[in-house]
Amino acid sequence: MSLPHALLTSLLEKPTSGSELARRFDKSIGYFWQATHQQIYRELARLEEAGLVSSTAEEGARGRKRNYKVLTAGKAELKRWMSQPSEHRNLRDEMMVRVRAAAIIGPHGLQEDIRIRLEHHQAQLALYREIEKHDFKDKPKDPKLGLQHLLLNAGIEYEQMYIDFCHKVLKQIESACDTRGKPRLKRA
Amino acid sequence: MSLPHALLTSLLEKPTSGSELARRFDKSIGYFWQATHQQIYRELARLEEAGLVSSTAEEGARGRKRNYKVLTAGKAELKRWMSQPSEHRNLRDEMMVRVRAAAIIGPHGLQEDIRIRLEHHQAQLALYREIEKHDFKDKPKDPKLGLQHLLLNAGIEYEQMYIDFCHKVLKQIESACDTRGKPRLKRA
């Protein structure tokens, strides 16, 4: 249940509207926690209902921009949440399942899929590096930015790892095909 | 939608019952795709309904062990799925959200949380290494195991990366406290 707290964090940094939050979620926090605008609106309504945030707009002002800001209770809730043990989420990656399947029944076109993923992760890596250059390289050691820089670096390392993994799998599939002339298929 | 295909893969490797699959999912495939026994039973029922697997048990034999095996159509479906582009899942990690929050309102007990996570990931890493020693070290280069070894290594590298990240964050928080005597808090 991180979404409300991600929103609180984002609103604490700078009060804004739901649509703006949705856009901001494509960056920064969005690298580790994504949300569609429907989720965000739903959650903002709940947060307001719970008295954790307030918005500048009368009831039922559909279509008009609402500006949200965090109330004291909201900040308190965020602190409370921070001091609780976080829920652990395991890795969950469809491609890994496919690699496992390929180990059983052969590649069956997995290479193409991996190449697509490779492109995506390479693009993501390039984006992160661009952000790093733009946001962190000039300010040598602002301690306020330290944690955010660590987050960005975690993203960078993750992408590098993923890219590396893709290359290894491609190489492995290729070499297995070379040795045996053909991907291993147990005939049904 | 990987669960049915993960089940097909697992059943192709060795036909078994739902409960056994649930147990096996705690290992191997389970490192990258988890499922509770309810999900597994639900999905097995669907797969049988769709004619992709068959089970040894008359209708409505509740409580009695059912042995599932993959039918030809099931294997075909798995191959079809493998040649389709896979869905991309972004990272989604609650701890990262907390680190981001800590960058805004200060640590607030985050360190303790990180230490718990550290222990977990260290234990996971140790487990993976144990598996590697047990399953892969003696068989130097069985090409059939190549992909599975790569998967295991991906898990190992991921855990190492996560552990490393935790250490960095702890260090950063600590040093920030040293410099300023106290974690930076904007008073409400």
Place this chain on the structure above:
DNA sequence: TTTGACATGTAACCCGTTACATGATTTT
């Protein structure tokens, strides 16, 4: 034969997703 563990199943809930609708605002 009763107890307890095991195997399967039912039900309800919440989050995340998708499709779409409606009110406001800006552009032409």
Place this chain on the structure above:
DNA sequence: AAAATCATGTAACGGGTTACATGTCAAA
């Protein structure tokens, strides 16, 4: 003023999770 766009919202669905229920089998 009509059209396009923006901001917010409603509704429905599916996967994943949790709690619990029921039937089977083996051990005491």
